[in-house]
Amino acid sequence: MRYHVVIPARHDSSRLPGKPLLDIAGRPMVWHVVQRAYESRAHSVVVATDDQRISDAVCAFEGDVCMTGTHHQSGTDRIAEVALAMGWDDDEVVVNLQGDEPLMPPDMLDQVAWALHEHAQASVATLGVPLESDEVFKSNAVKVVTDRNGMALYFSRAAIPWKRGVFEDGSADPRGMYRHLGLYAYRVGFLRRYVNWEPAPIEQQESLEQLRVLWQGERIAVALVESAPPAGVDTEEDYLRVLACMADDSDTAGE
DSSP: OOOEEEEEOOSOOSSSTTGGGOEETTEEHHHHHHHHHHTTTOSEEEEEESOHHHHHHHHHTTOOEEEOOSOOSSHHHHHHHHHHHHTOOTTOEEEEOOTTOTTOOHHHHHHHHHHHHHOTTOSEEEEEEEOOGGGTTOTTSOEEEEOTTSBEEEEESSOSSOOTTTGGGTOOOOTTOEEEEEEEEEEHHHHHHHTTOOOOHHHHHHTOTTHHHHHTTOOEEEEEOSSOOOOOOOSHHHHHHHHHHHHHHHHHHTO
16 A cells, blocks of 8 residues: 655644744654654655745755645645645545644554545545543534444534433433544545635534535545544643653653
8 A cells, every 4th residue: 555644834823833843852843743654654755834944944854845835725735736746646645644743653644544545435534533521512522423334424513423312411421422533644636626626614614624525525434543642732732741742752762
């Protein structure tokens, strides 16, 4: 199975500007993300950015970088530009690894790529994890429901499937429910179609970009994992957590 990893990396994050360049153990965060991709079975790894500072940092450690336009509304649009620039065929598979995921387990990159490889009828693959009880009614925990073949039926910030006679009483029973993990694999041909689509009504209502795919009648395969990967870096608090985690790993390795 052959696939590529593209790492969208923006400098102008609203909550933590310049985060791909934040220092972690003497290296910029984007270096750590690239290393996670190198540890997977990916055929190639490319950082996609519109910022020269990030490009310079990647080139300094001899990573591959593709400069993209500044107009993109999402990482998916940026990845589509990279796929075109790299000349990848329509049936090639691309995994989107966000540039703020320095703790992403490499085997999850392989798993999401394999899920797309296994489901020929799917244009996209993603991951799901069993829902925790404290996430059932939280809107920031996106739920996913699949059919018996592991194909997504719907994604929602609401509690789905709604357990009638249970949830009305406020009981948060997560059994049989799954949270969506935002790691994606795409076929390049799908990316070429995606960039021409307008946002879908259900996408705008739920503020979930993946609903645009279902709205257009395309299929999303969902592979299940037992536990979620460590959270990415969105805030200063997240950054400090990653620093502590990296320090703990370093101490353990030295024992």
